[in-house]
Amino acid sequence: MDVIKKLQASDFFIEPIPKNAVEAMAYVPFQNAKTLYSPEQGICMGTLFPELSLPFDPENRMRGDGQ
Amino acid sequence: MTERAILLKKLSAVEFAAHELHIYLDTHPDDVSAGKAMNEYDRQANALRLEFESKFGPLTPGEDGNRWAWISDPWPWNNQED
Numbered sequence: 001m002d003v004i005k006k007l008q009a010s011d012f013f014i015e016p017i018p019k020n021a022v023e024a025m026a027y028v029p030f031q032n033a034k035t036l037y038s039p040e041q042g043i044c045m046g047t048l049f050p051e052l053s054l055p056f057d058p059e060n061r062m063r064g065d066g067q
Numbered sequence: 068m069t070e071r072a073i074l075l076k077k078l079s080a081v082e083f084a085a086h087e088l089h090i091y092l093d094t095h096p097d098d099v100s101a102g103k104a105m106n107e108y109d110r111q112a113n114a115l116r117l118e119f120e121s122k123f124g125p126l127t128p129g130e131d132g133n134r135w136a137w138i139s140d141p142w143p144w145n146n147q148e149d
Binding site for chain 1: 077079080081083084087088091094095097098099100101103104108
């Protein structure tokens with residue numbers, strides 16, 4: 001039951017990994033939020049951002065949402 | 068749930084949403100649509116806080132002149148009304 005609010009479309013976008021990424025350097029993929037949970041859903045999930053909702057699932061070593 | 072508990076839960080959720088967008092904007096200061104969403108949740112949170120405090124008393128020491136009023140409410144373990 002994901003209640004999703006869409007953020008207004010905007011030109012805001014940053015490459016998740018820089019195009020000029022350098023060997024042997026570690027990168028955290030940059031977040032570009034496009035949707036939000038409703039406040040009620042967000043406080044239950046512990047985040048307002050669906051892409052950051054990653055329940056720990058050591059059995060399957062994968063994203064908790066099955067992606 | 069009592070009206071008090073429902074209102075407090077709603078206020079907590081909206082304050083959480085506003086704070087999430089606030090810390091998102093720390094690293095994404097140019098994301099205009101996230102800024103607008105934060106302002107909207109801030110506005111809702113302020114309205115809910117005013118509504119809660121007018122019905123059930125202050126949530127924080129605040130500036131209402133009585134620095135002890137906020138702790139005269141039921142404490143979390145005084146939950147007989149929930």
